[in-house]
Amino acid sequence: MSTVPALAVEDLSVEFRTRSGIVKVLEHVGFSVDKGETVALVGESGSGKSVTAFAVMGILDAAGKVTSGRAMFGGADLLALGERDLAEQRGRELSMIFQNPRTALNPIRRVGLQIADVLVRHGGATRNDAPQAAIEMLKKVRIPDPERRAEAYPFELSGGMCQRIMIAIALACRPALLIADEPTTGLDVTTQAVIMDLIGELAGEAGMATIFITHDLALAAEYCDRIVVMHAGHIVEAAPGRDLFTHPRHPYSAKLLAATPGETVSLENMASIPGGLPDLRRSDLPACRYSDRCERRLGQCAQPLPQRTVGERRVVACWNPL
Amino acid sequence: MSTVPPGPLLDVAELAKRFTVGAKQGLLARATSFRKPVAPLPQLHAVDEVSFTIGRGETVGLVGESGCGKSTLVRLINRLLDPTSGSIRLGGTELADFKARDFAANPHRARIQMVFQDAGDSLNPRYTAADAIADPVRRLKKTSGAELTARVEALADMTGLPRELLSRFPHQLSGGQKARVGIARAIAVEPELLILDEPTAALDVSVQVVILQLLQQLKRELGMSYLFVSHDLNVVRLLCDRVLVMYLGKVVEQGPAAEVFADPRHPYTRALISAIPQAVPEQRAGRLRLDGEPRSPIDPDPRVCRFYGRCPKGTPRCAEEMPLLHPAGAARQVACHFA
Numbered sequence: 001m002s003t004v005p006a007l008a009v010e011d012l013s014v015e016f017r018t019r020s021g022i023v024k025v026l027e028h029v030g031f032s033v034d035k036g037e038t039v040a041l042v043g044e045s046g047s048g049k050s051v052t053a054f055a056v057m058g059i060l061d062a063a064g065k066v067t068s069g070r071a072m073f074g075g076a077d078l079l080a081l082g083e084r085d086l087a088e089q090r091g092r093e094l095s096m097i098f099q100n101p102r103t104a105l106n107p108i109r110r111v112g113l114q115i116a117d118v119l120v121r122h123g124g125a126t127r128n129d130a131p132q133a134a135i136e137m138l139k140k141v142r143i144p145d146p147e148r149r150a151e152a153y154p155f156e157l158s159g160g161m162c163q164r165i166m167i168a169i170a171l172a173c174r175p176a177l178l179i180a181d182e183p184t185t186g187l188d189v190t191t192q193a194v195i196m197d198l199i200g201e202l203a204g205e206a207g208m209a210t211i212f213i214t215h216d217l218a219l220a221a222e223y224c225d226r227i228v229v230m231h232a233g234h235i236v237e238a239a240p241g242r243d244l245f246t247h248p249r250h251p252y253s254a255k256l257l258a259a260t261p262g263e264t265v266s267l268e269n270m271a272s273i274p275g276g277l278p279d280l281r282r283s284d285l286p287a288c289r290y291s292d293r294c295e296r297r298l299g300q301c302a303q304p305l306p307q308r309t310v311g312e313r314r315v316v317a318c319w320n321p322l
Numbered sequence: 323m324s325t326v327p328p329g330p331l332l333d334v335a336e337l338a339k340r341f342t343v344g345a346k347q348g349l350l351a352r353a354t355s356f357r358k359p360v361a362p363l364p365q366l367h368a369v370d371e372v373s374f375t376i377g378r379g380e381t382v383g384l385v386g387e388s389g390c391g392k393s394t395l396v397r398l399i400n401r402l403l404d405p406t407s408g409s410i411r412l413g414g415t416e417l418a419d420f421k422a423r424d425f426a427a428n429p430h431r432a433r434i435q436m437v438f439q440d441a442g443d444s445l446n447p448r449y450t451a452a453d454a455i456a457d458p459v460r461r462l463k464k465t466s467g468a469e470l471t472a473r474v475e476a477l478a479d480m481t482g483l484p485r486e487l488l489s490r491f492p493h494q495l496s497g498g499q500k501a502r503v504g505i506a507r508a509i510a511v512e513p514e515l516l517i518l519d520e521p522t523a524a525l526d527v528s529v530q531v532v533i534l535q536l537l538q539q540l541k542r543e544l545g546m547s548y549l550f551v552s553h554d555l556n557v558v559r560l561l562c563d564r565v566l567v568m569y570l571g572k573v574v575e576q577g578p579a580a581e582v583f584a585d586p587r588h589p590y591t592r593a594l595i596s597a598i599p600q601a602v603p604e605q606r607a608g609r610l611r612l613d614g615e616p617r618s619p620i621d622p623d624p625r626v627c628r629f630y631g632r633c634p635k636g637t638p639r640c641a642e643e644m645p646l647l648h649p650a651g652a653a654r655q656v657a658c659h660f661a
Contacts, residue, residue: 044526144615158615159388188387188553190612193597197611215526218556221601245601259527261556262601267538270560273528276496 005032006209007056007177012069012079014048014055014233021281025051025064026233033177038203038210040220040241042256043230046277049213050099052230053179055079056211057096058086073177092122095175099182101162105154111165112138112150115172123173137168141198160191167198174206181213196223217260221245226313229253232277232289234305239314249310249321251296288318296320329414330375331547332399332515337408337418339369339394343620366620368394370571371408373647376515381541381548383562383579385555385594389616391571392551396517399549400434401425413514432462435513439520441500445492451478451499452488455506462511473510480543481506482536498529502536509540517549522557534561555598559583564653567591570619570628573647575661577654587650587661589633610634627658635660 014026026048033039041049054060056071056078071078074093078086090096098104106114115137116130125133131150138146141164154162163183170178180199184192200223203210214220220227221241229237229250237250248254255273275293278285286292291301298320305317342363369391376382384392397403399410401422410417412433420428435458438444445454455474459465465473478485483502492500501521508516518537522530538561541548552558558565558579565582567575567590575588586592589610596610612632622628627640639659647657 044528142613161615189555189597189599190387190593192599193609194611194613216599217527218601219599222599241601256527259531261527261530261554261560263556263559263598265560267531267534267560270531270535272531 006035006037006073007211008032008070008072009052009056010070010072012052012055012071013067014051014060014064015067016061016064018063018281023280024233024285025280026055029069029230029233029235031228031235031238033209033211035176035209036203036207037226038200038212038224040212040214040224040227041230042214042217042220042227044215044256044273044277046232047230048233049215049230050181051233053096053181053211053213057090057094057179058083088122091118091175092173093176095170095173095178097163097166097170097178097180097183099185101159101166102154104166105162107154110151110153111157114165115150115168118169118172134168134172137172138165140171140202141165141168142194143168160187160195163187163191163195164198167195167202171202171208175208177209177211178203179211179213182215183212184219185214192219199223217245217256218262229256233280234289234317235315236290236318237314237316239316240312243311243314247322249314249316250290250318251294251320251322252290254322296322331378331380331413332376332549333409333411334375334399335373335409335411337369337372337395337398337410338367338406339391339398339403340365340367340406342366364620367571367622368619369398369405370622372568372571372573374566374573374576376547376549378514378547379541379545380564381550381562383558383565384549384551384568385553385558385565386568387553387616389570389619390568391619392568393519395568396436396519396549396551399515400436400517401428401431429462432458432511433513434515434517435508435511436517436519437504437508437521440524441504441521442492442497442524445500445503447492450489450491451483451495451503454492454503455488455510458507459510477506477510480509480540482532496529497525498532501525501529501533505533505536505540509544509546512544513546515549516546517551519551520553523552523554530557537561555583555594567594570616570622572628572657573655574629574657575655576647577651581651581654587654587656588629588658589635589660590629593634 010030012026012029016023016025029052043049055066066079112131112134115134119125119130119133120127135146135150138150143149143164184195212224224241227239227241227244228235231252237253244253248257258271259273278289278292287304288301291297300319307315307317309315343366344364386392398405401417404422405418425431452474455477456470459470459473475485478488481502487499522533550562562579565579566573569590575591583595586595593610593612617628617631625642625644627645630636630640645657645659647655650656650661
């Protein structure tokens with residue numbers, strides 16, 4: 001394709017230094033998100049979904065270090081930008097919705113002002129007109145009675161409301177890229193559906209690219225154009241949501257699907273994934289980090305992994321795909 | 323077994339819990355106590371005249387959004403809270419008459435046990451897995467010494483917890499292992515009713531399957547009844563025979579799980595089921611999204627349907643006459659004028 005994707009992550013590797021050794025958290029991670037496209041990152045806890053997002057946003061923990069790779073966004077490599085340039089991009093062009101809205105919001109500042117702060121810092125608003133613009137944002141995320149709610153502190157609002165405030169902050173300056181890290185975990189399904197519709201609508205209106213991090217495969221398949229499956233810091237498969245569901249190619253994707261409760265499965269037919277994530281501090285990690293848990297392992301699985309393109313817009317990293 | 327009395331295991335009738343809100347507490351209350359309050363204090367209706375039964379060996383799911391009174395109902399049934407009114411009969415014994423503060427030492431305590439939401443938070447960090455499992459056996463079954471050790475090991479085997487992990491502390495266990503300890507502790511005193519409060523919410527799907535399968539197997543082996551509280555409807559569908567749908571303190575629909583999921587009658591149940599993520603969108607019957615916030619549970623108007631205002635149907639009648647739970651089909655009940 002000739003169009004330039006909104007974000008292209010290439011060969012990203014991240015290490016964490018800990019007291020018990022170096023943890024290779026991400027290895028050669030590469031994926032891209034087009035304008036107006038929503039891409040899901042899925043996998044078990046510890047697979048590196050959030051670290052990928054944090055690395056792109058430049059907010060990795062101090063112990064984390066990017067050892068290789070690029071994240072091309074708007075013609076520049078985000079990983080090479082200085083803190084000052086990155087701070088200009090964050091909030092304006094790059095936005096993030098964090099996992100737990102209650103802890104991500106400032107507990108002692110009225111929510112209207114928290115939205116206004118972003119507009120003043122990045123949106124070119126003045127202190128005088130920002131509060132009104134903040135109320136407009138609250139209307140946009142469909143908060144009833146926005147004038148009154150703007151005066152509220154986070155503890156006075158429900159979880160779903162706080163999440164809408166987070167979304168209002170993230171979308172205030174019409175970013176080109178939104179990263180949503182489990183934005184609906186802990187919310188009721190009814191609220192989850194409303195929030196997901198809202199993100200989808202706003203993304204559609206502005207042609208915003210979205211990375212959606214979740215461990216709920218069904219949710220990812222319903223709302224995202226493509227799904228990227230991660231396991232122990234590797235991308236094992238990337239495919240359009242529907243194709244992944246109907247016909248997973250990587251053994252790990254298949255296992256993940258078999259463990260996901262759905263409408264048509266019974267408990268007896270569901271199967272867990274044997275084993276656990278490998279210890280990423282090991283120096284002798286196998287080329288395929290799933291091979292120890294894999295039932296389809298072959299002799300050649302010890303050799304460096306191929307990234308096979310199978311079908312349209314589909315990549316699988318496996319010697320013996322389904 | 324001839325000793326088993328007939329009828330359902332648990333029979334909850336017109337159970338209600340109201341909390342007084344806005345009351346002055348502590349020093350302030352004492353300073354003004356000589357003055358009689360002018361108006362009655364506002365009451366939060368957390369659980370409002372709820373009636374249902376759980377049969378022996380049955381798994382009943384309790385679903386509804388946060389704040390609908392699920393947790394309060396659970397705390398009433400396992401007698402951590404005193405009800406305002408109503409009855410809780412467990413196999414013929416009236417439990418509502420016991421005071422919650424004395425119930426820990428009551429012989430009936432062993433008959434209802436609970437598995438808590440986050441196994442990591444509900445285990446004592448200074449207790450090893452063995453201590454955690456042994457504690458209820460020691461207190462309620464007065465077992466000690468070699469007999470107690472044997473019982474703990476048997477429970478570990480039953481729940482698939484490797485014996486060598488028994489000497490570990492919670493922080494040395496994985497999420498799935500902690501969940502097993504939580505389950506072993508709850509079934510240690512051979513309860514008749516096990517209440518499970520989102521037992522797998524904190525687990526990855528791959529671990530969730532194993533724990534759900536374990537629960538299913540234990541139920542079959544031990545003949546317990548389950549009250550399964552969850553807002554993951556896909557999990558409820560997997561495990562439950564019957565479901566109760568709660569909205570703002572009221573049961574709005576109940577019936578066999580398969581029927582309720584296939585043909586929800588109450589508009590709230592419909593919205594709930596249509597919000598379950600669907601991997602293949604064509605399977606979705608029709609989207610139904612709820613706008614607005616729930617009504618206030620504080621001093622609600624007894625004539626107005628609790629769902630009025632958010633309900634896509636909402637007619638003037640709904641604001642004048644509270645719909646009561648009425649039969650709809652063989653084993654189903656719905657509280658809506660239009661179902």
